[in-house]
Amino acid sequence: MTLDWDALLNDCVDFTQRLIQTPSMTYEEAPLAELVAAELQKLNFDQVWIDEVGNVNGRIRGTDPSLGALVLNTHLDHVDPGERSLWSVPPYSGTIVDDRIVGRGACDIKGPLAVQVYSMAALLRAGIRPRRDVVFSGVVEEEVGGGGAIHWVENLDYPVDLVVLGEPSDNNIALGHRGIAQMWVQFNGRSVHASVPEKGINPNFALAQFLVDLTTAKSELSAHELLGPTSVTPTIVEVDTKSANVTPAWTRVCLDFRTASESHRSLRAFVRRVAGDQPLILEDAICSTPTPFPDDDKMIFGFYTPPTDDKVQRAQALIGAGMGREAELSRYEFATDGRHFVPYNLTIIGYGPSEESQAHVVDEYIAIPKMMESLRGHVELIKNY
Numbered sequence: 026m027t028l029d030w031d032a033l034l035n036d037c038v039d040f041t042q043r044l045i046q047t048p049s050m051t052y053e054e055a056p057l058a059e060l061v062a063a064e065l066q067k068l069n070f071d072q073v074w075i076d077e078v079g080n081v082n083g084r085i086r087g088t089d090p091s092l093g094a095l096v097l098n099t100h101l102d103h104v105d106p107g108e109r110s111l112w113s114v115p116p117y118s119g120t121i122v123d124d125r126i127v128g129r130g131a132c133d134i135k136g137p138l139a140v141q142v143y144s145m146a147a148l149l150r151a152g153i154r155p156r157r158d159v160v161f162s163g164v165v166e167e168e169v170g171g172g173g174a175i176h177w178v179e180n181l182d183y184p185v186d187l188v189v190l191g192e193p194s195d196n197n198i199a200l201g202h203r204g205i206a207q208m209w210v211q212f213n214g215r216s217v218h219a220s221v222p223e224k225g226i227n228p229n230f231a232l233a234q235f236l237v238d239l240t241t242a243k244s245e246l247s248a249h250e251l252l253g254p255t256s257v258t259p260t261i262v263e264v265d266t267k268s269a270n271v272t273p274a275w276t277r278v279c280l281d282f283r284t285a286s287e288s289h290r291s292l293r294a295f296v297r298r299v300a301g302d303q304p305l306i307l308e309d310a311i312c313s314t315p316t317p318f319p320d321d322d323k324m325i326f327g328f329y330t331p332p333t334d335d336k337v338q339r340a341q342a343l344i345g346a347g348m349g350r351e352a353e354l355s356r357y358e359f360a361t362d363g364r365h366f367v368p369y370n371l372t373i374i375g376y377g378p379s380e381e382s383q384a385h386v387v388d389e390y391i392a393i394p395k396m397m398e399s400l401r402g403h404v405e406l407i408k409n410y
């Protein structure tokens with residue numbers, strides 16, 4: 026196909042800069058959605074629409090309507106740039122420094138968004154139709170729990186063959202990430218006046234022992250061959266009393282697990298083992314929202330697509346051919362909107378040009394040569410998948 030790759034990259038970089046120059050903190054994505062929709066229209070997408078929650082979508086039609094769509098998903102929102110003086114360039118400038126575009130959202134997720142959009146535009150420019158429909162889906166509220174993605178998948182009214190998340194994978198193919206489970210672990214004692222502690226039972230000592238034991242016991246948690254080891258760390262600690270001269274009746278700690286090959290039942294058993302014969306109360310699946318901690322054997326992960334999946338192998342071959350190098354299989358450390366698609370049995374992979382280490386940091390950037398490589402990988406995928 027005849028395509029001016031340099032012009033494509035230039036336009037893609039320019040679009041990334043304009044995206045960064047349009048701040049879109051969570052719940053304030055509307056101006057960015059308008060900008061993206063106008064761009065899709067300008068690029069002659071066959072269909073462009075913004076849904077009722079503010080997700081922006083664009084479709085280019087394939088030649089075979091019997092095939093499920095290839096969906097390219099990114100999100101519109103980003104996290105706060107924080108203290109401005111820490112940035113070497115203004116965070117909403119999208120300044121190019123050496124071979125990098127720097128600014129809030131450059132890596133997560135405006136650079137990858139631009140690559141997805143311009144890979145689709147590349148086919149239109151070259152006058153080529155893909156086999157199947159290709160749909161761009163830019164969703165709201167990813168950074169706060171995924172309301173946009175949940176709305177998109179709940180209202181899906183066309184068949185989907187594969188979802189490609191643009192989350193930073195350094196142009197490798199990410200096949201999943203660990204899930205989150207949180208648990209309040211509560212130790213009960215007997216509250217007394219702090220002047221006569223021997224008359225009561227102070228549960229803070231049991232908690233302290235538990236945390237010390239946890240540091241060694243955590244290596245017993247199992248690992249998944251691709252998603253990596255399960256981790257656990259204590260976050261919030263609370264007691265029942267606000268009075269400094271009273272020993273607490275109870276003390277509790279929130280444990281945050283990132284897990285790939287543990288179940289709720291195995292985590293319960295792990296905590297009981299670490300606590301020894303201390304009486305314990307275990308509750309809540311997420312510490313901030315009171316919900317009972319489940320008791321089941323289902324593996325807790327965010328999403329996981331096995332490397333042997335035929336769709337993975339086809340996508341990997343095409344992306345590799347486009348990039349001119351093998352696309353390695355990897356995983357995400359952080360969580361993504363992909364987890365919301367699992368209950369709907371969609372097949373999910375991650376493929377994006379930026380680096381995970383650049384997400385949510387000061388002087389966040391995306392490397393322009395990686396964008397070029399990713400455009401090549403995406404175009405081959407879109408054309409032939």
Ligand SMILES: [Zn+2]
Pocket residue numbers: 100133134167192
């Ligand atoms: Zn992201």
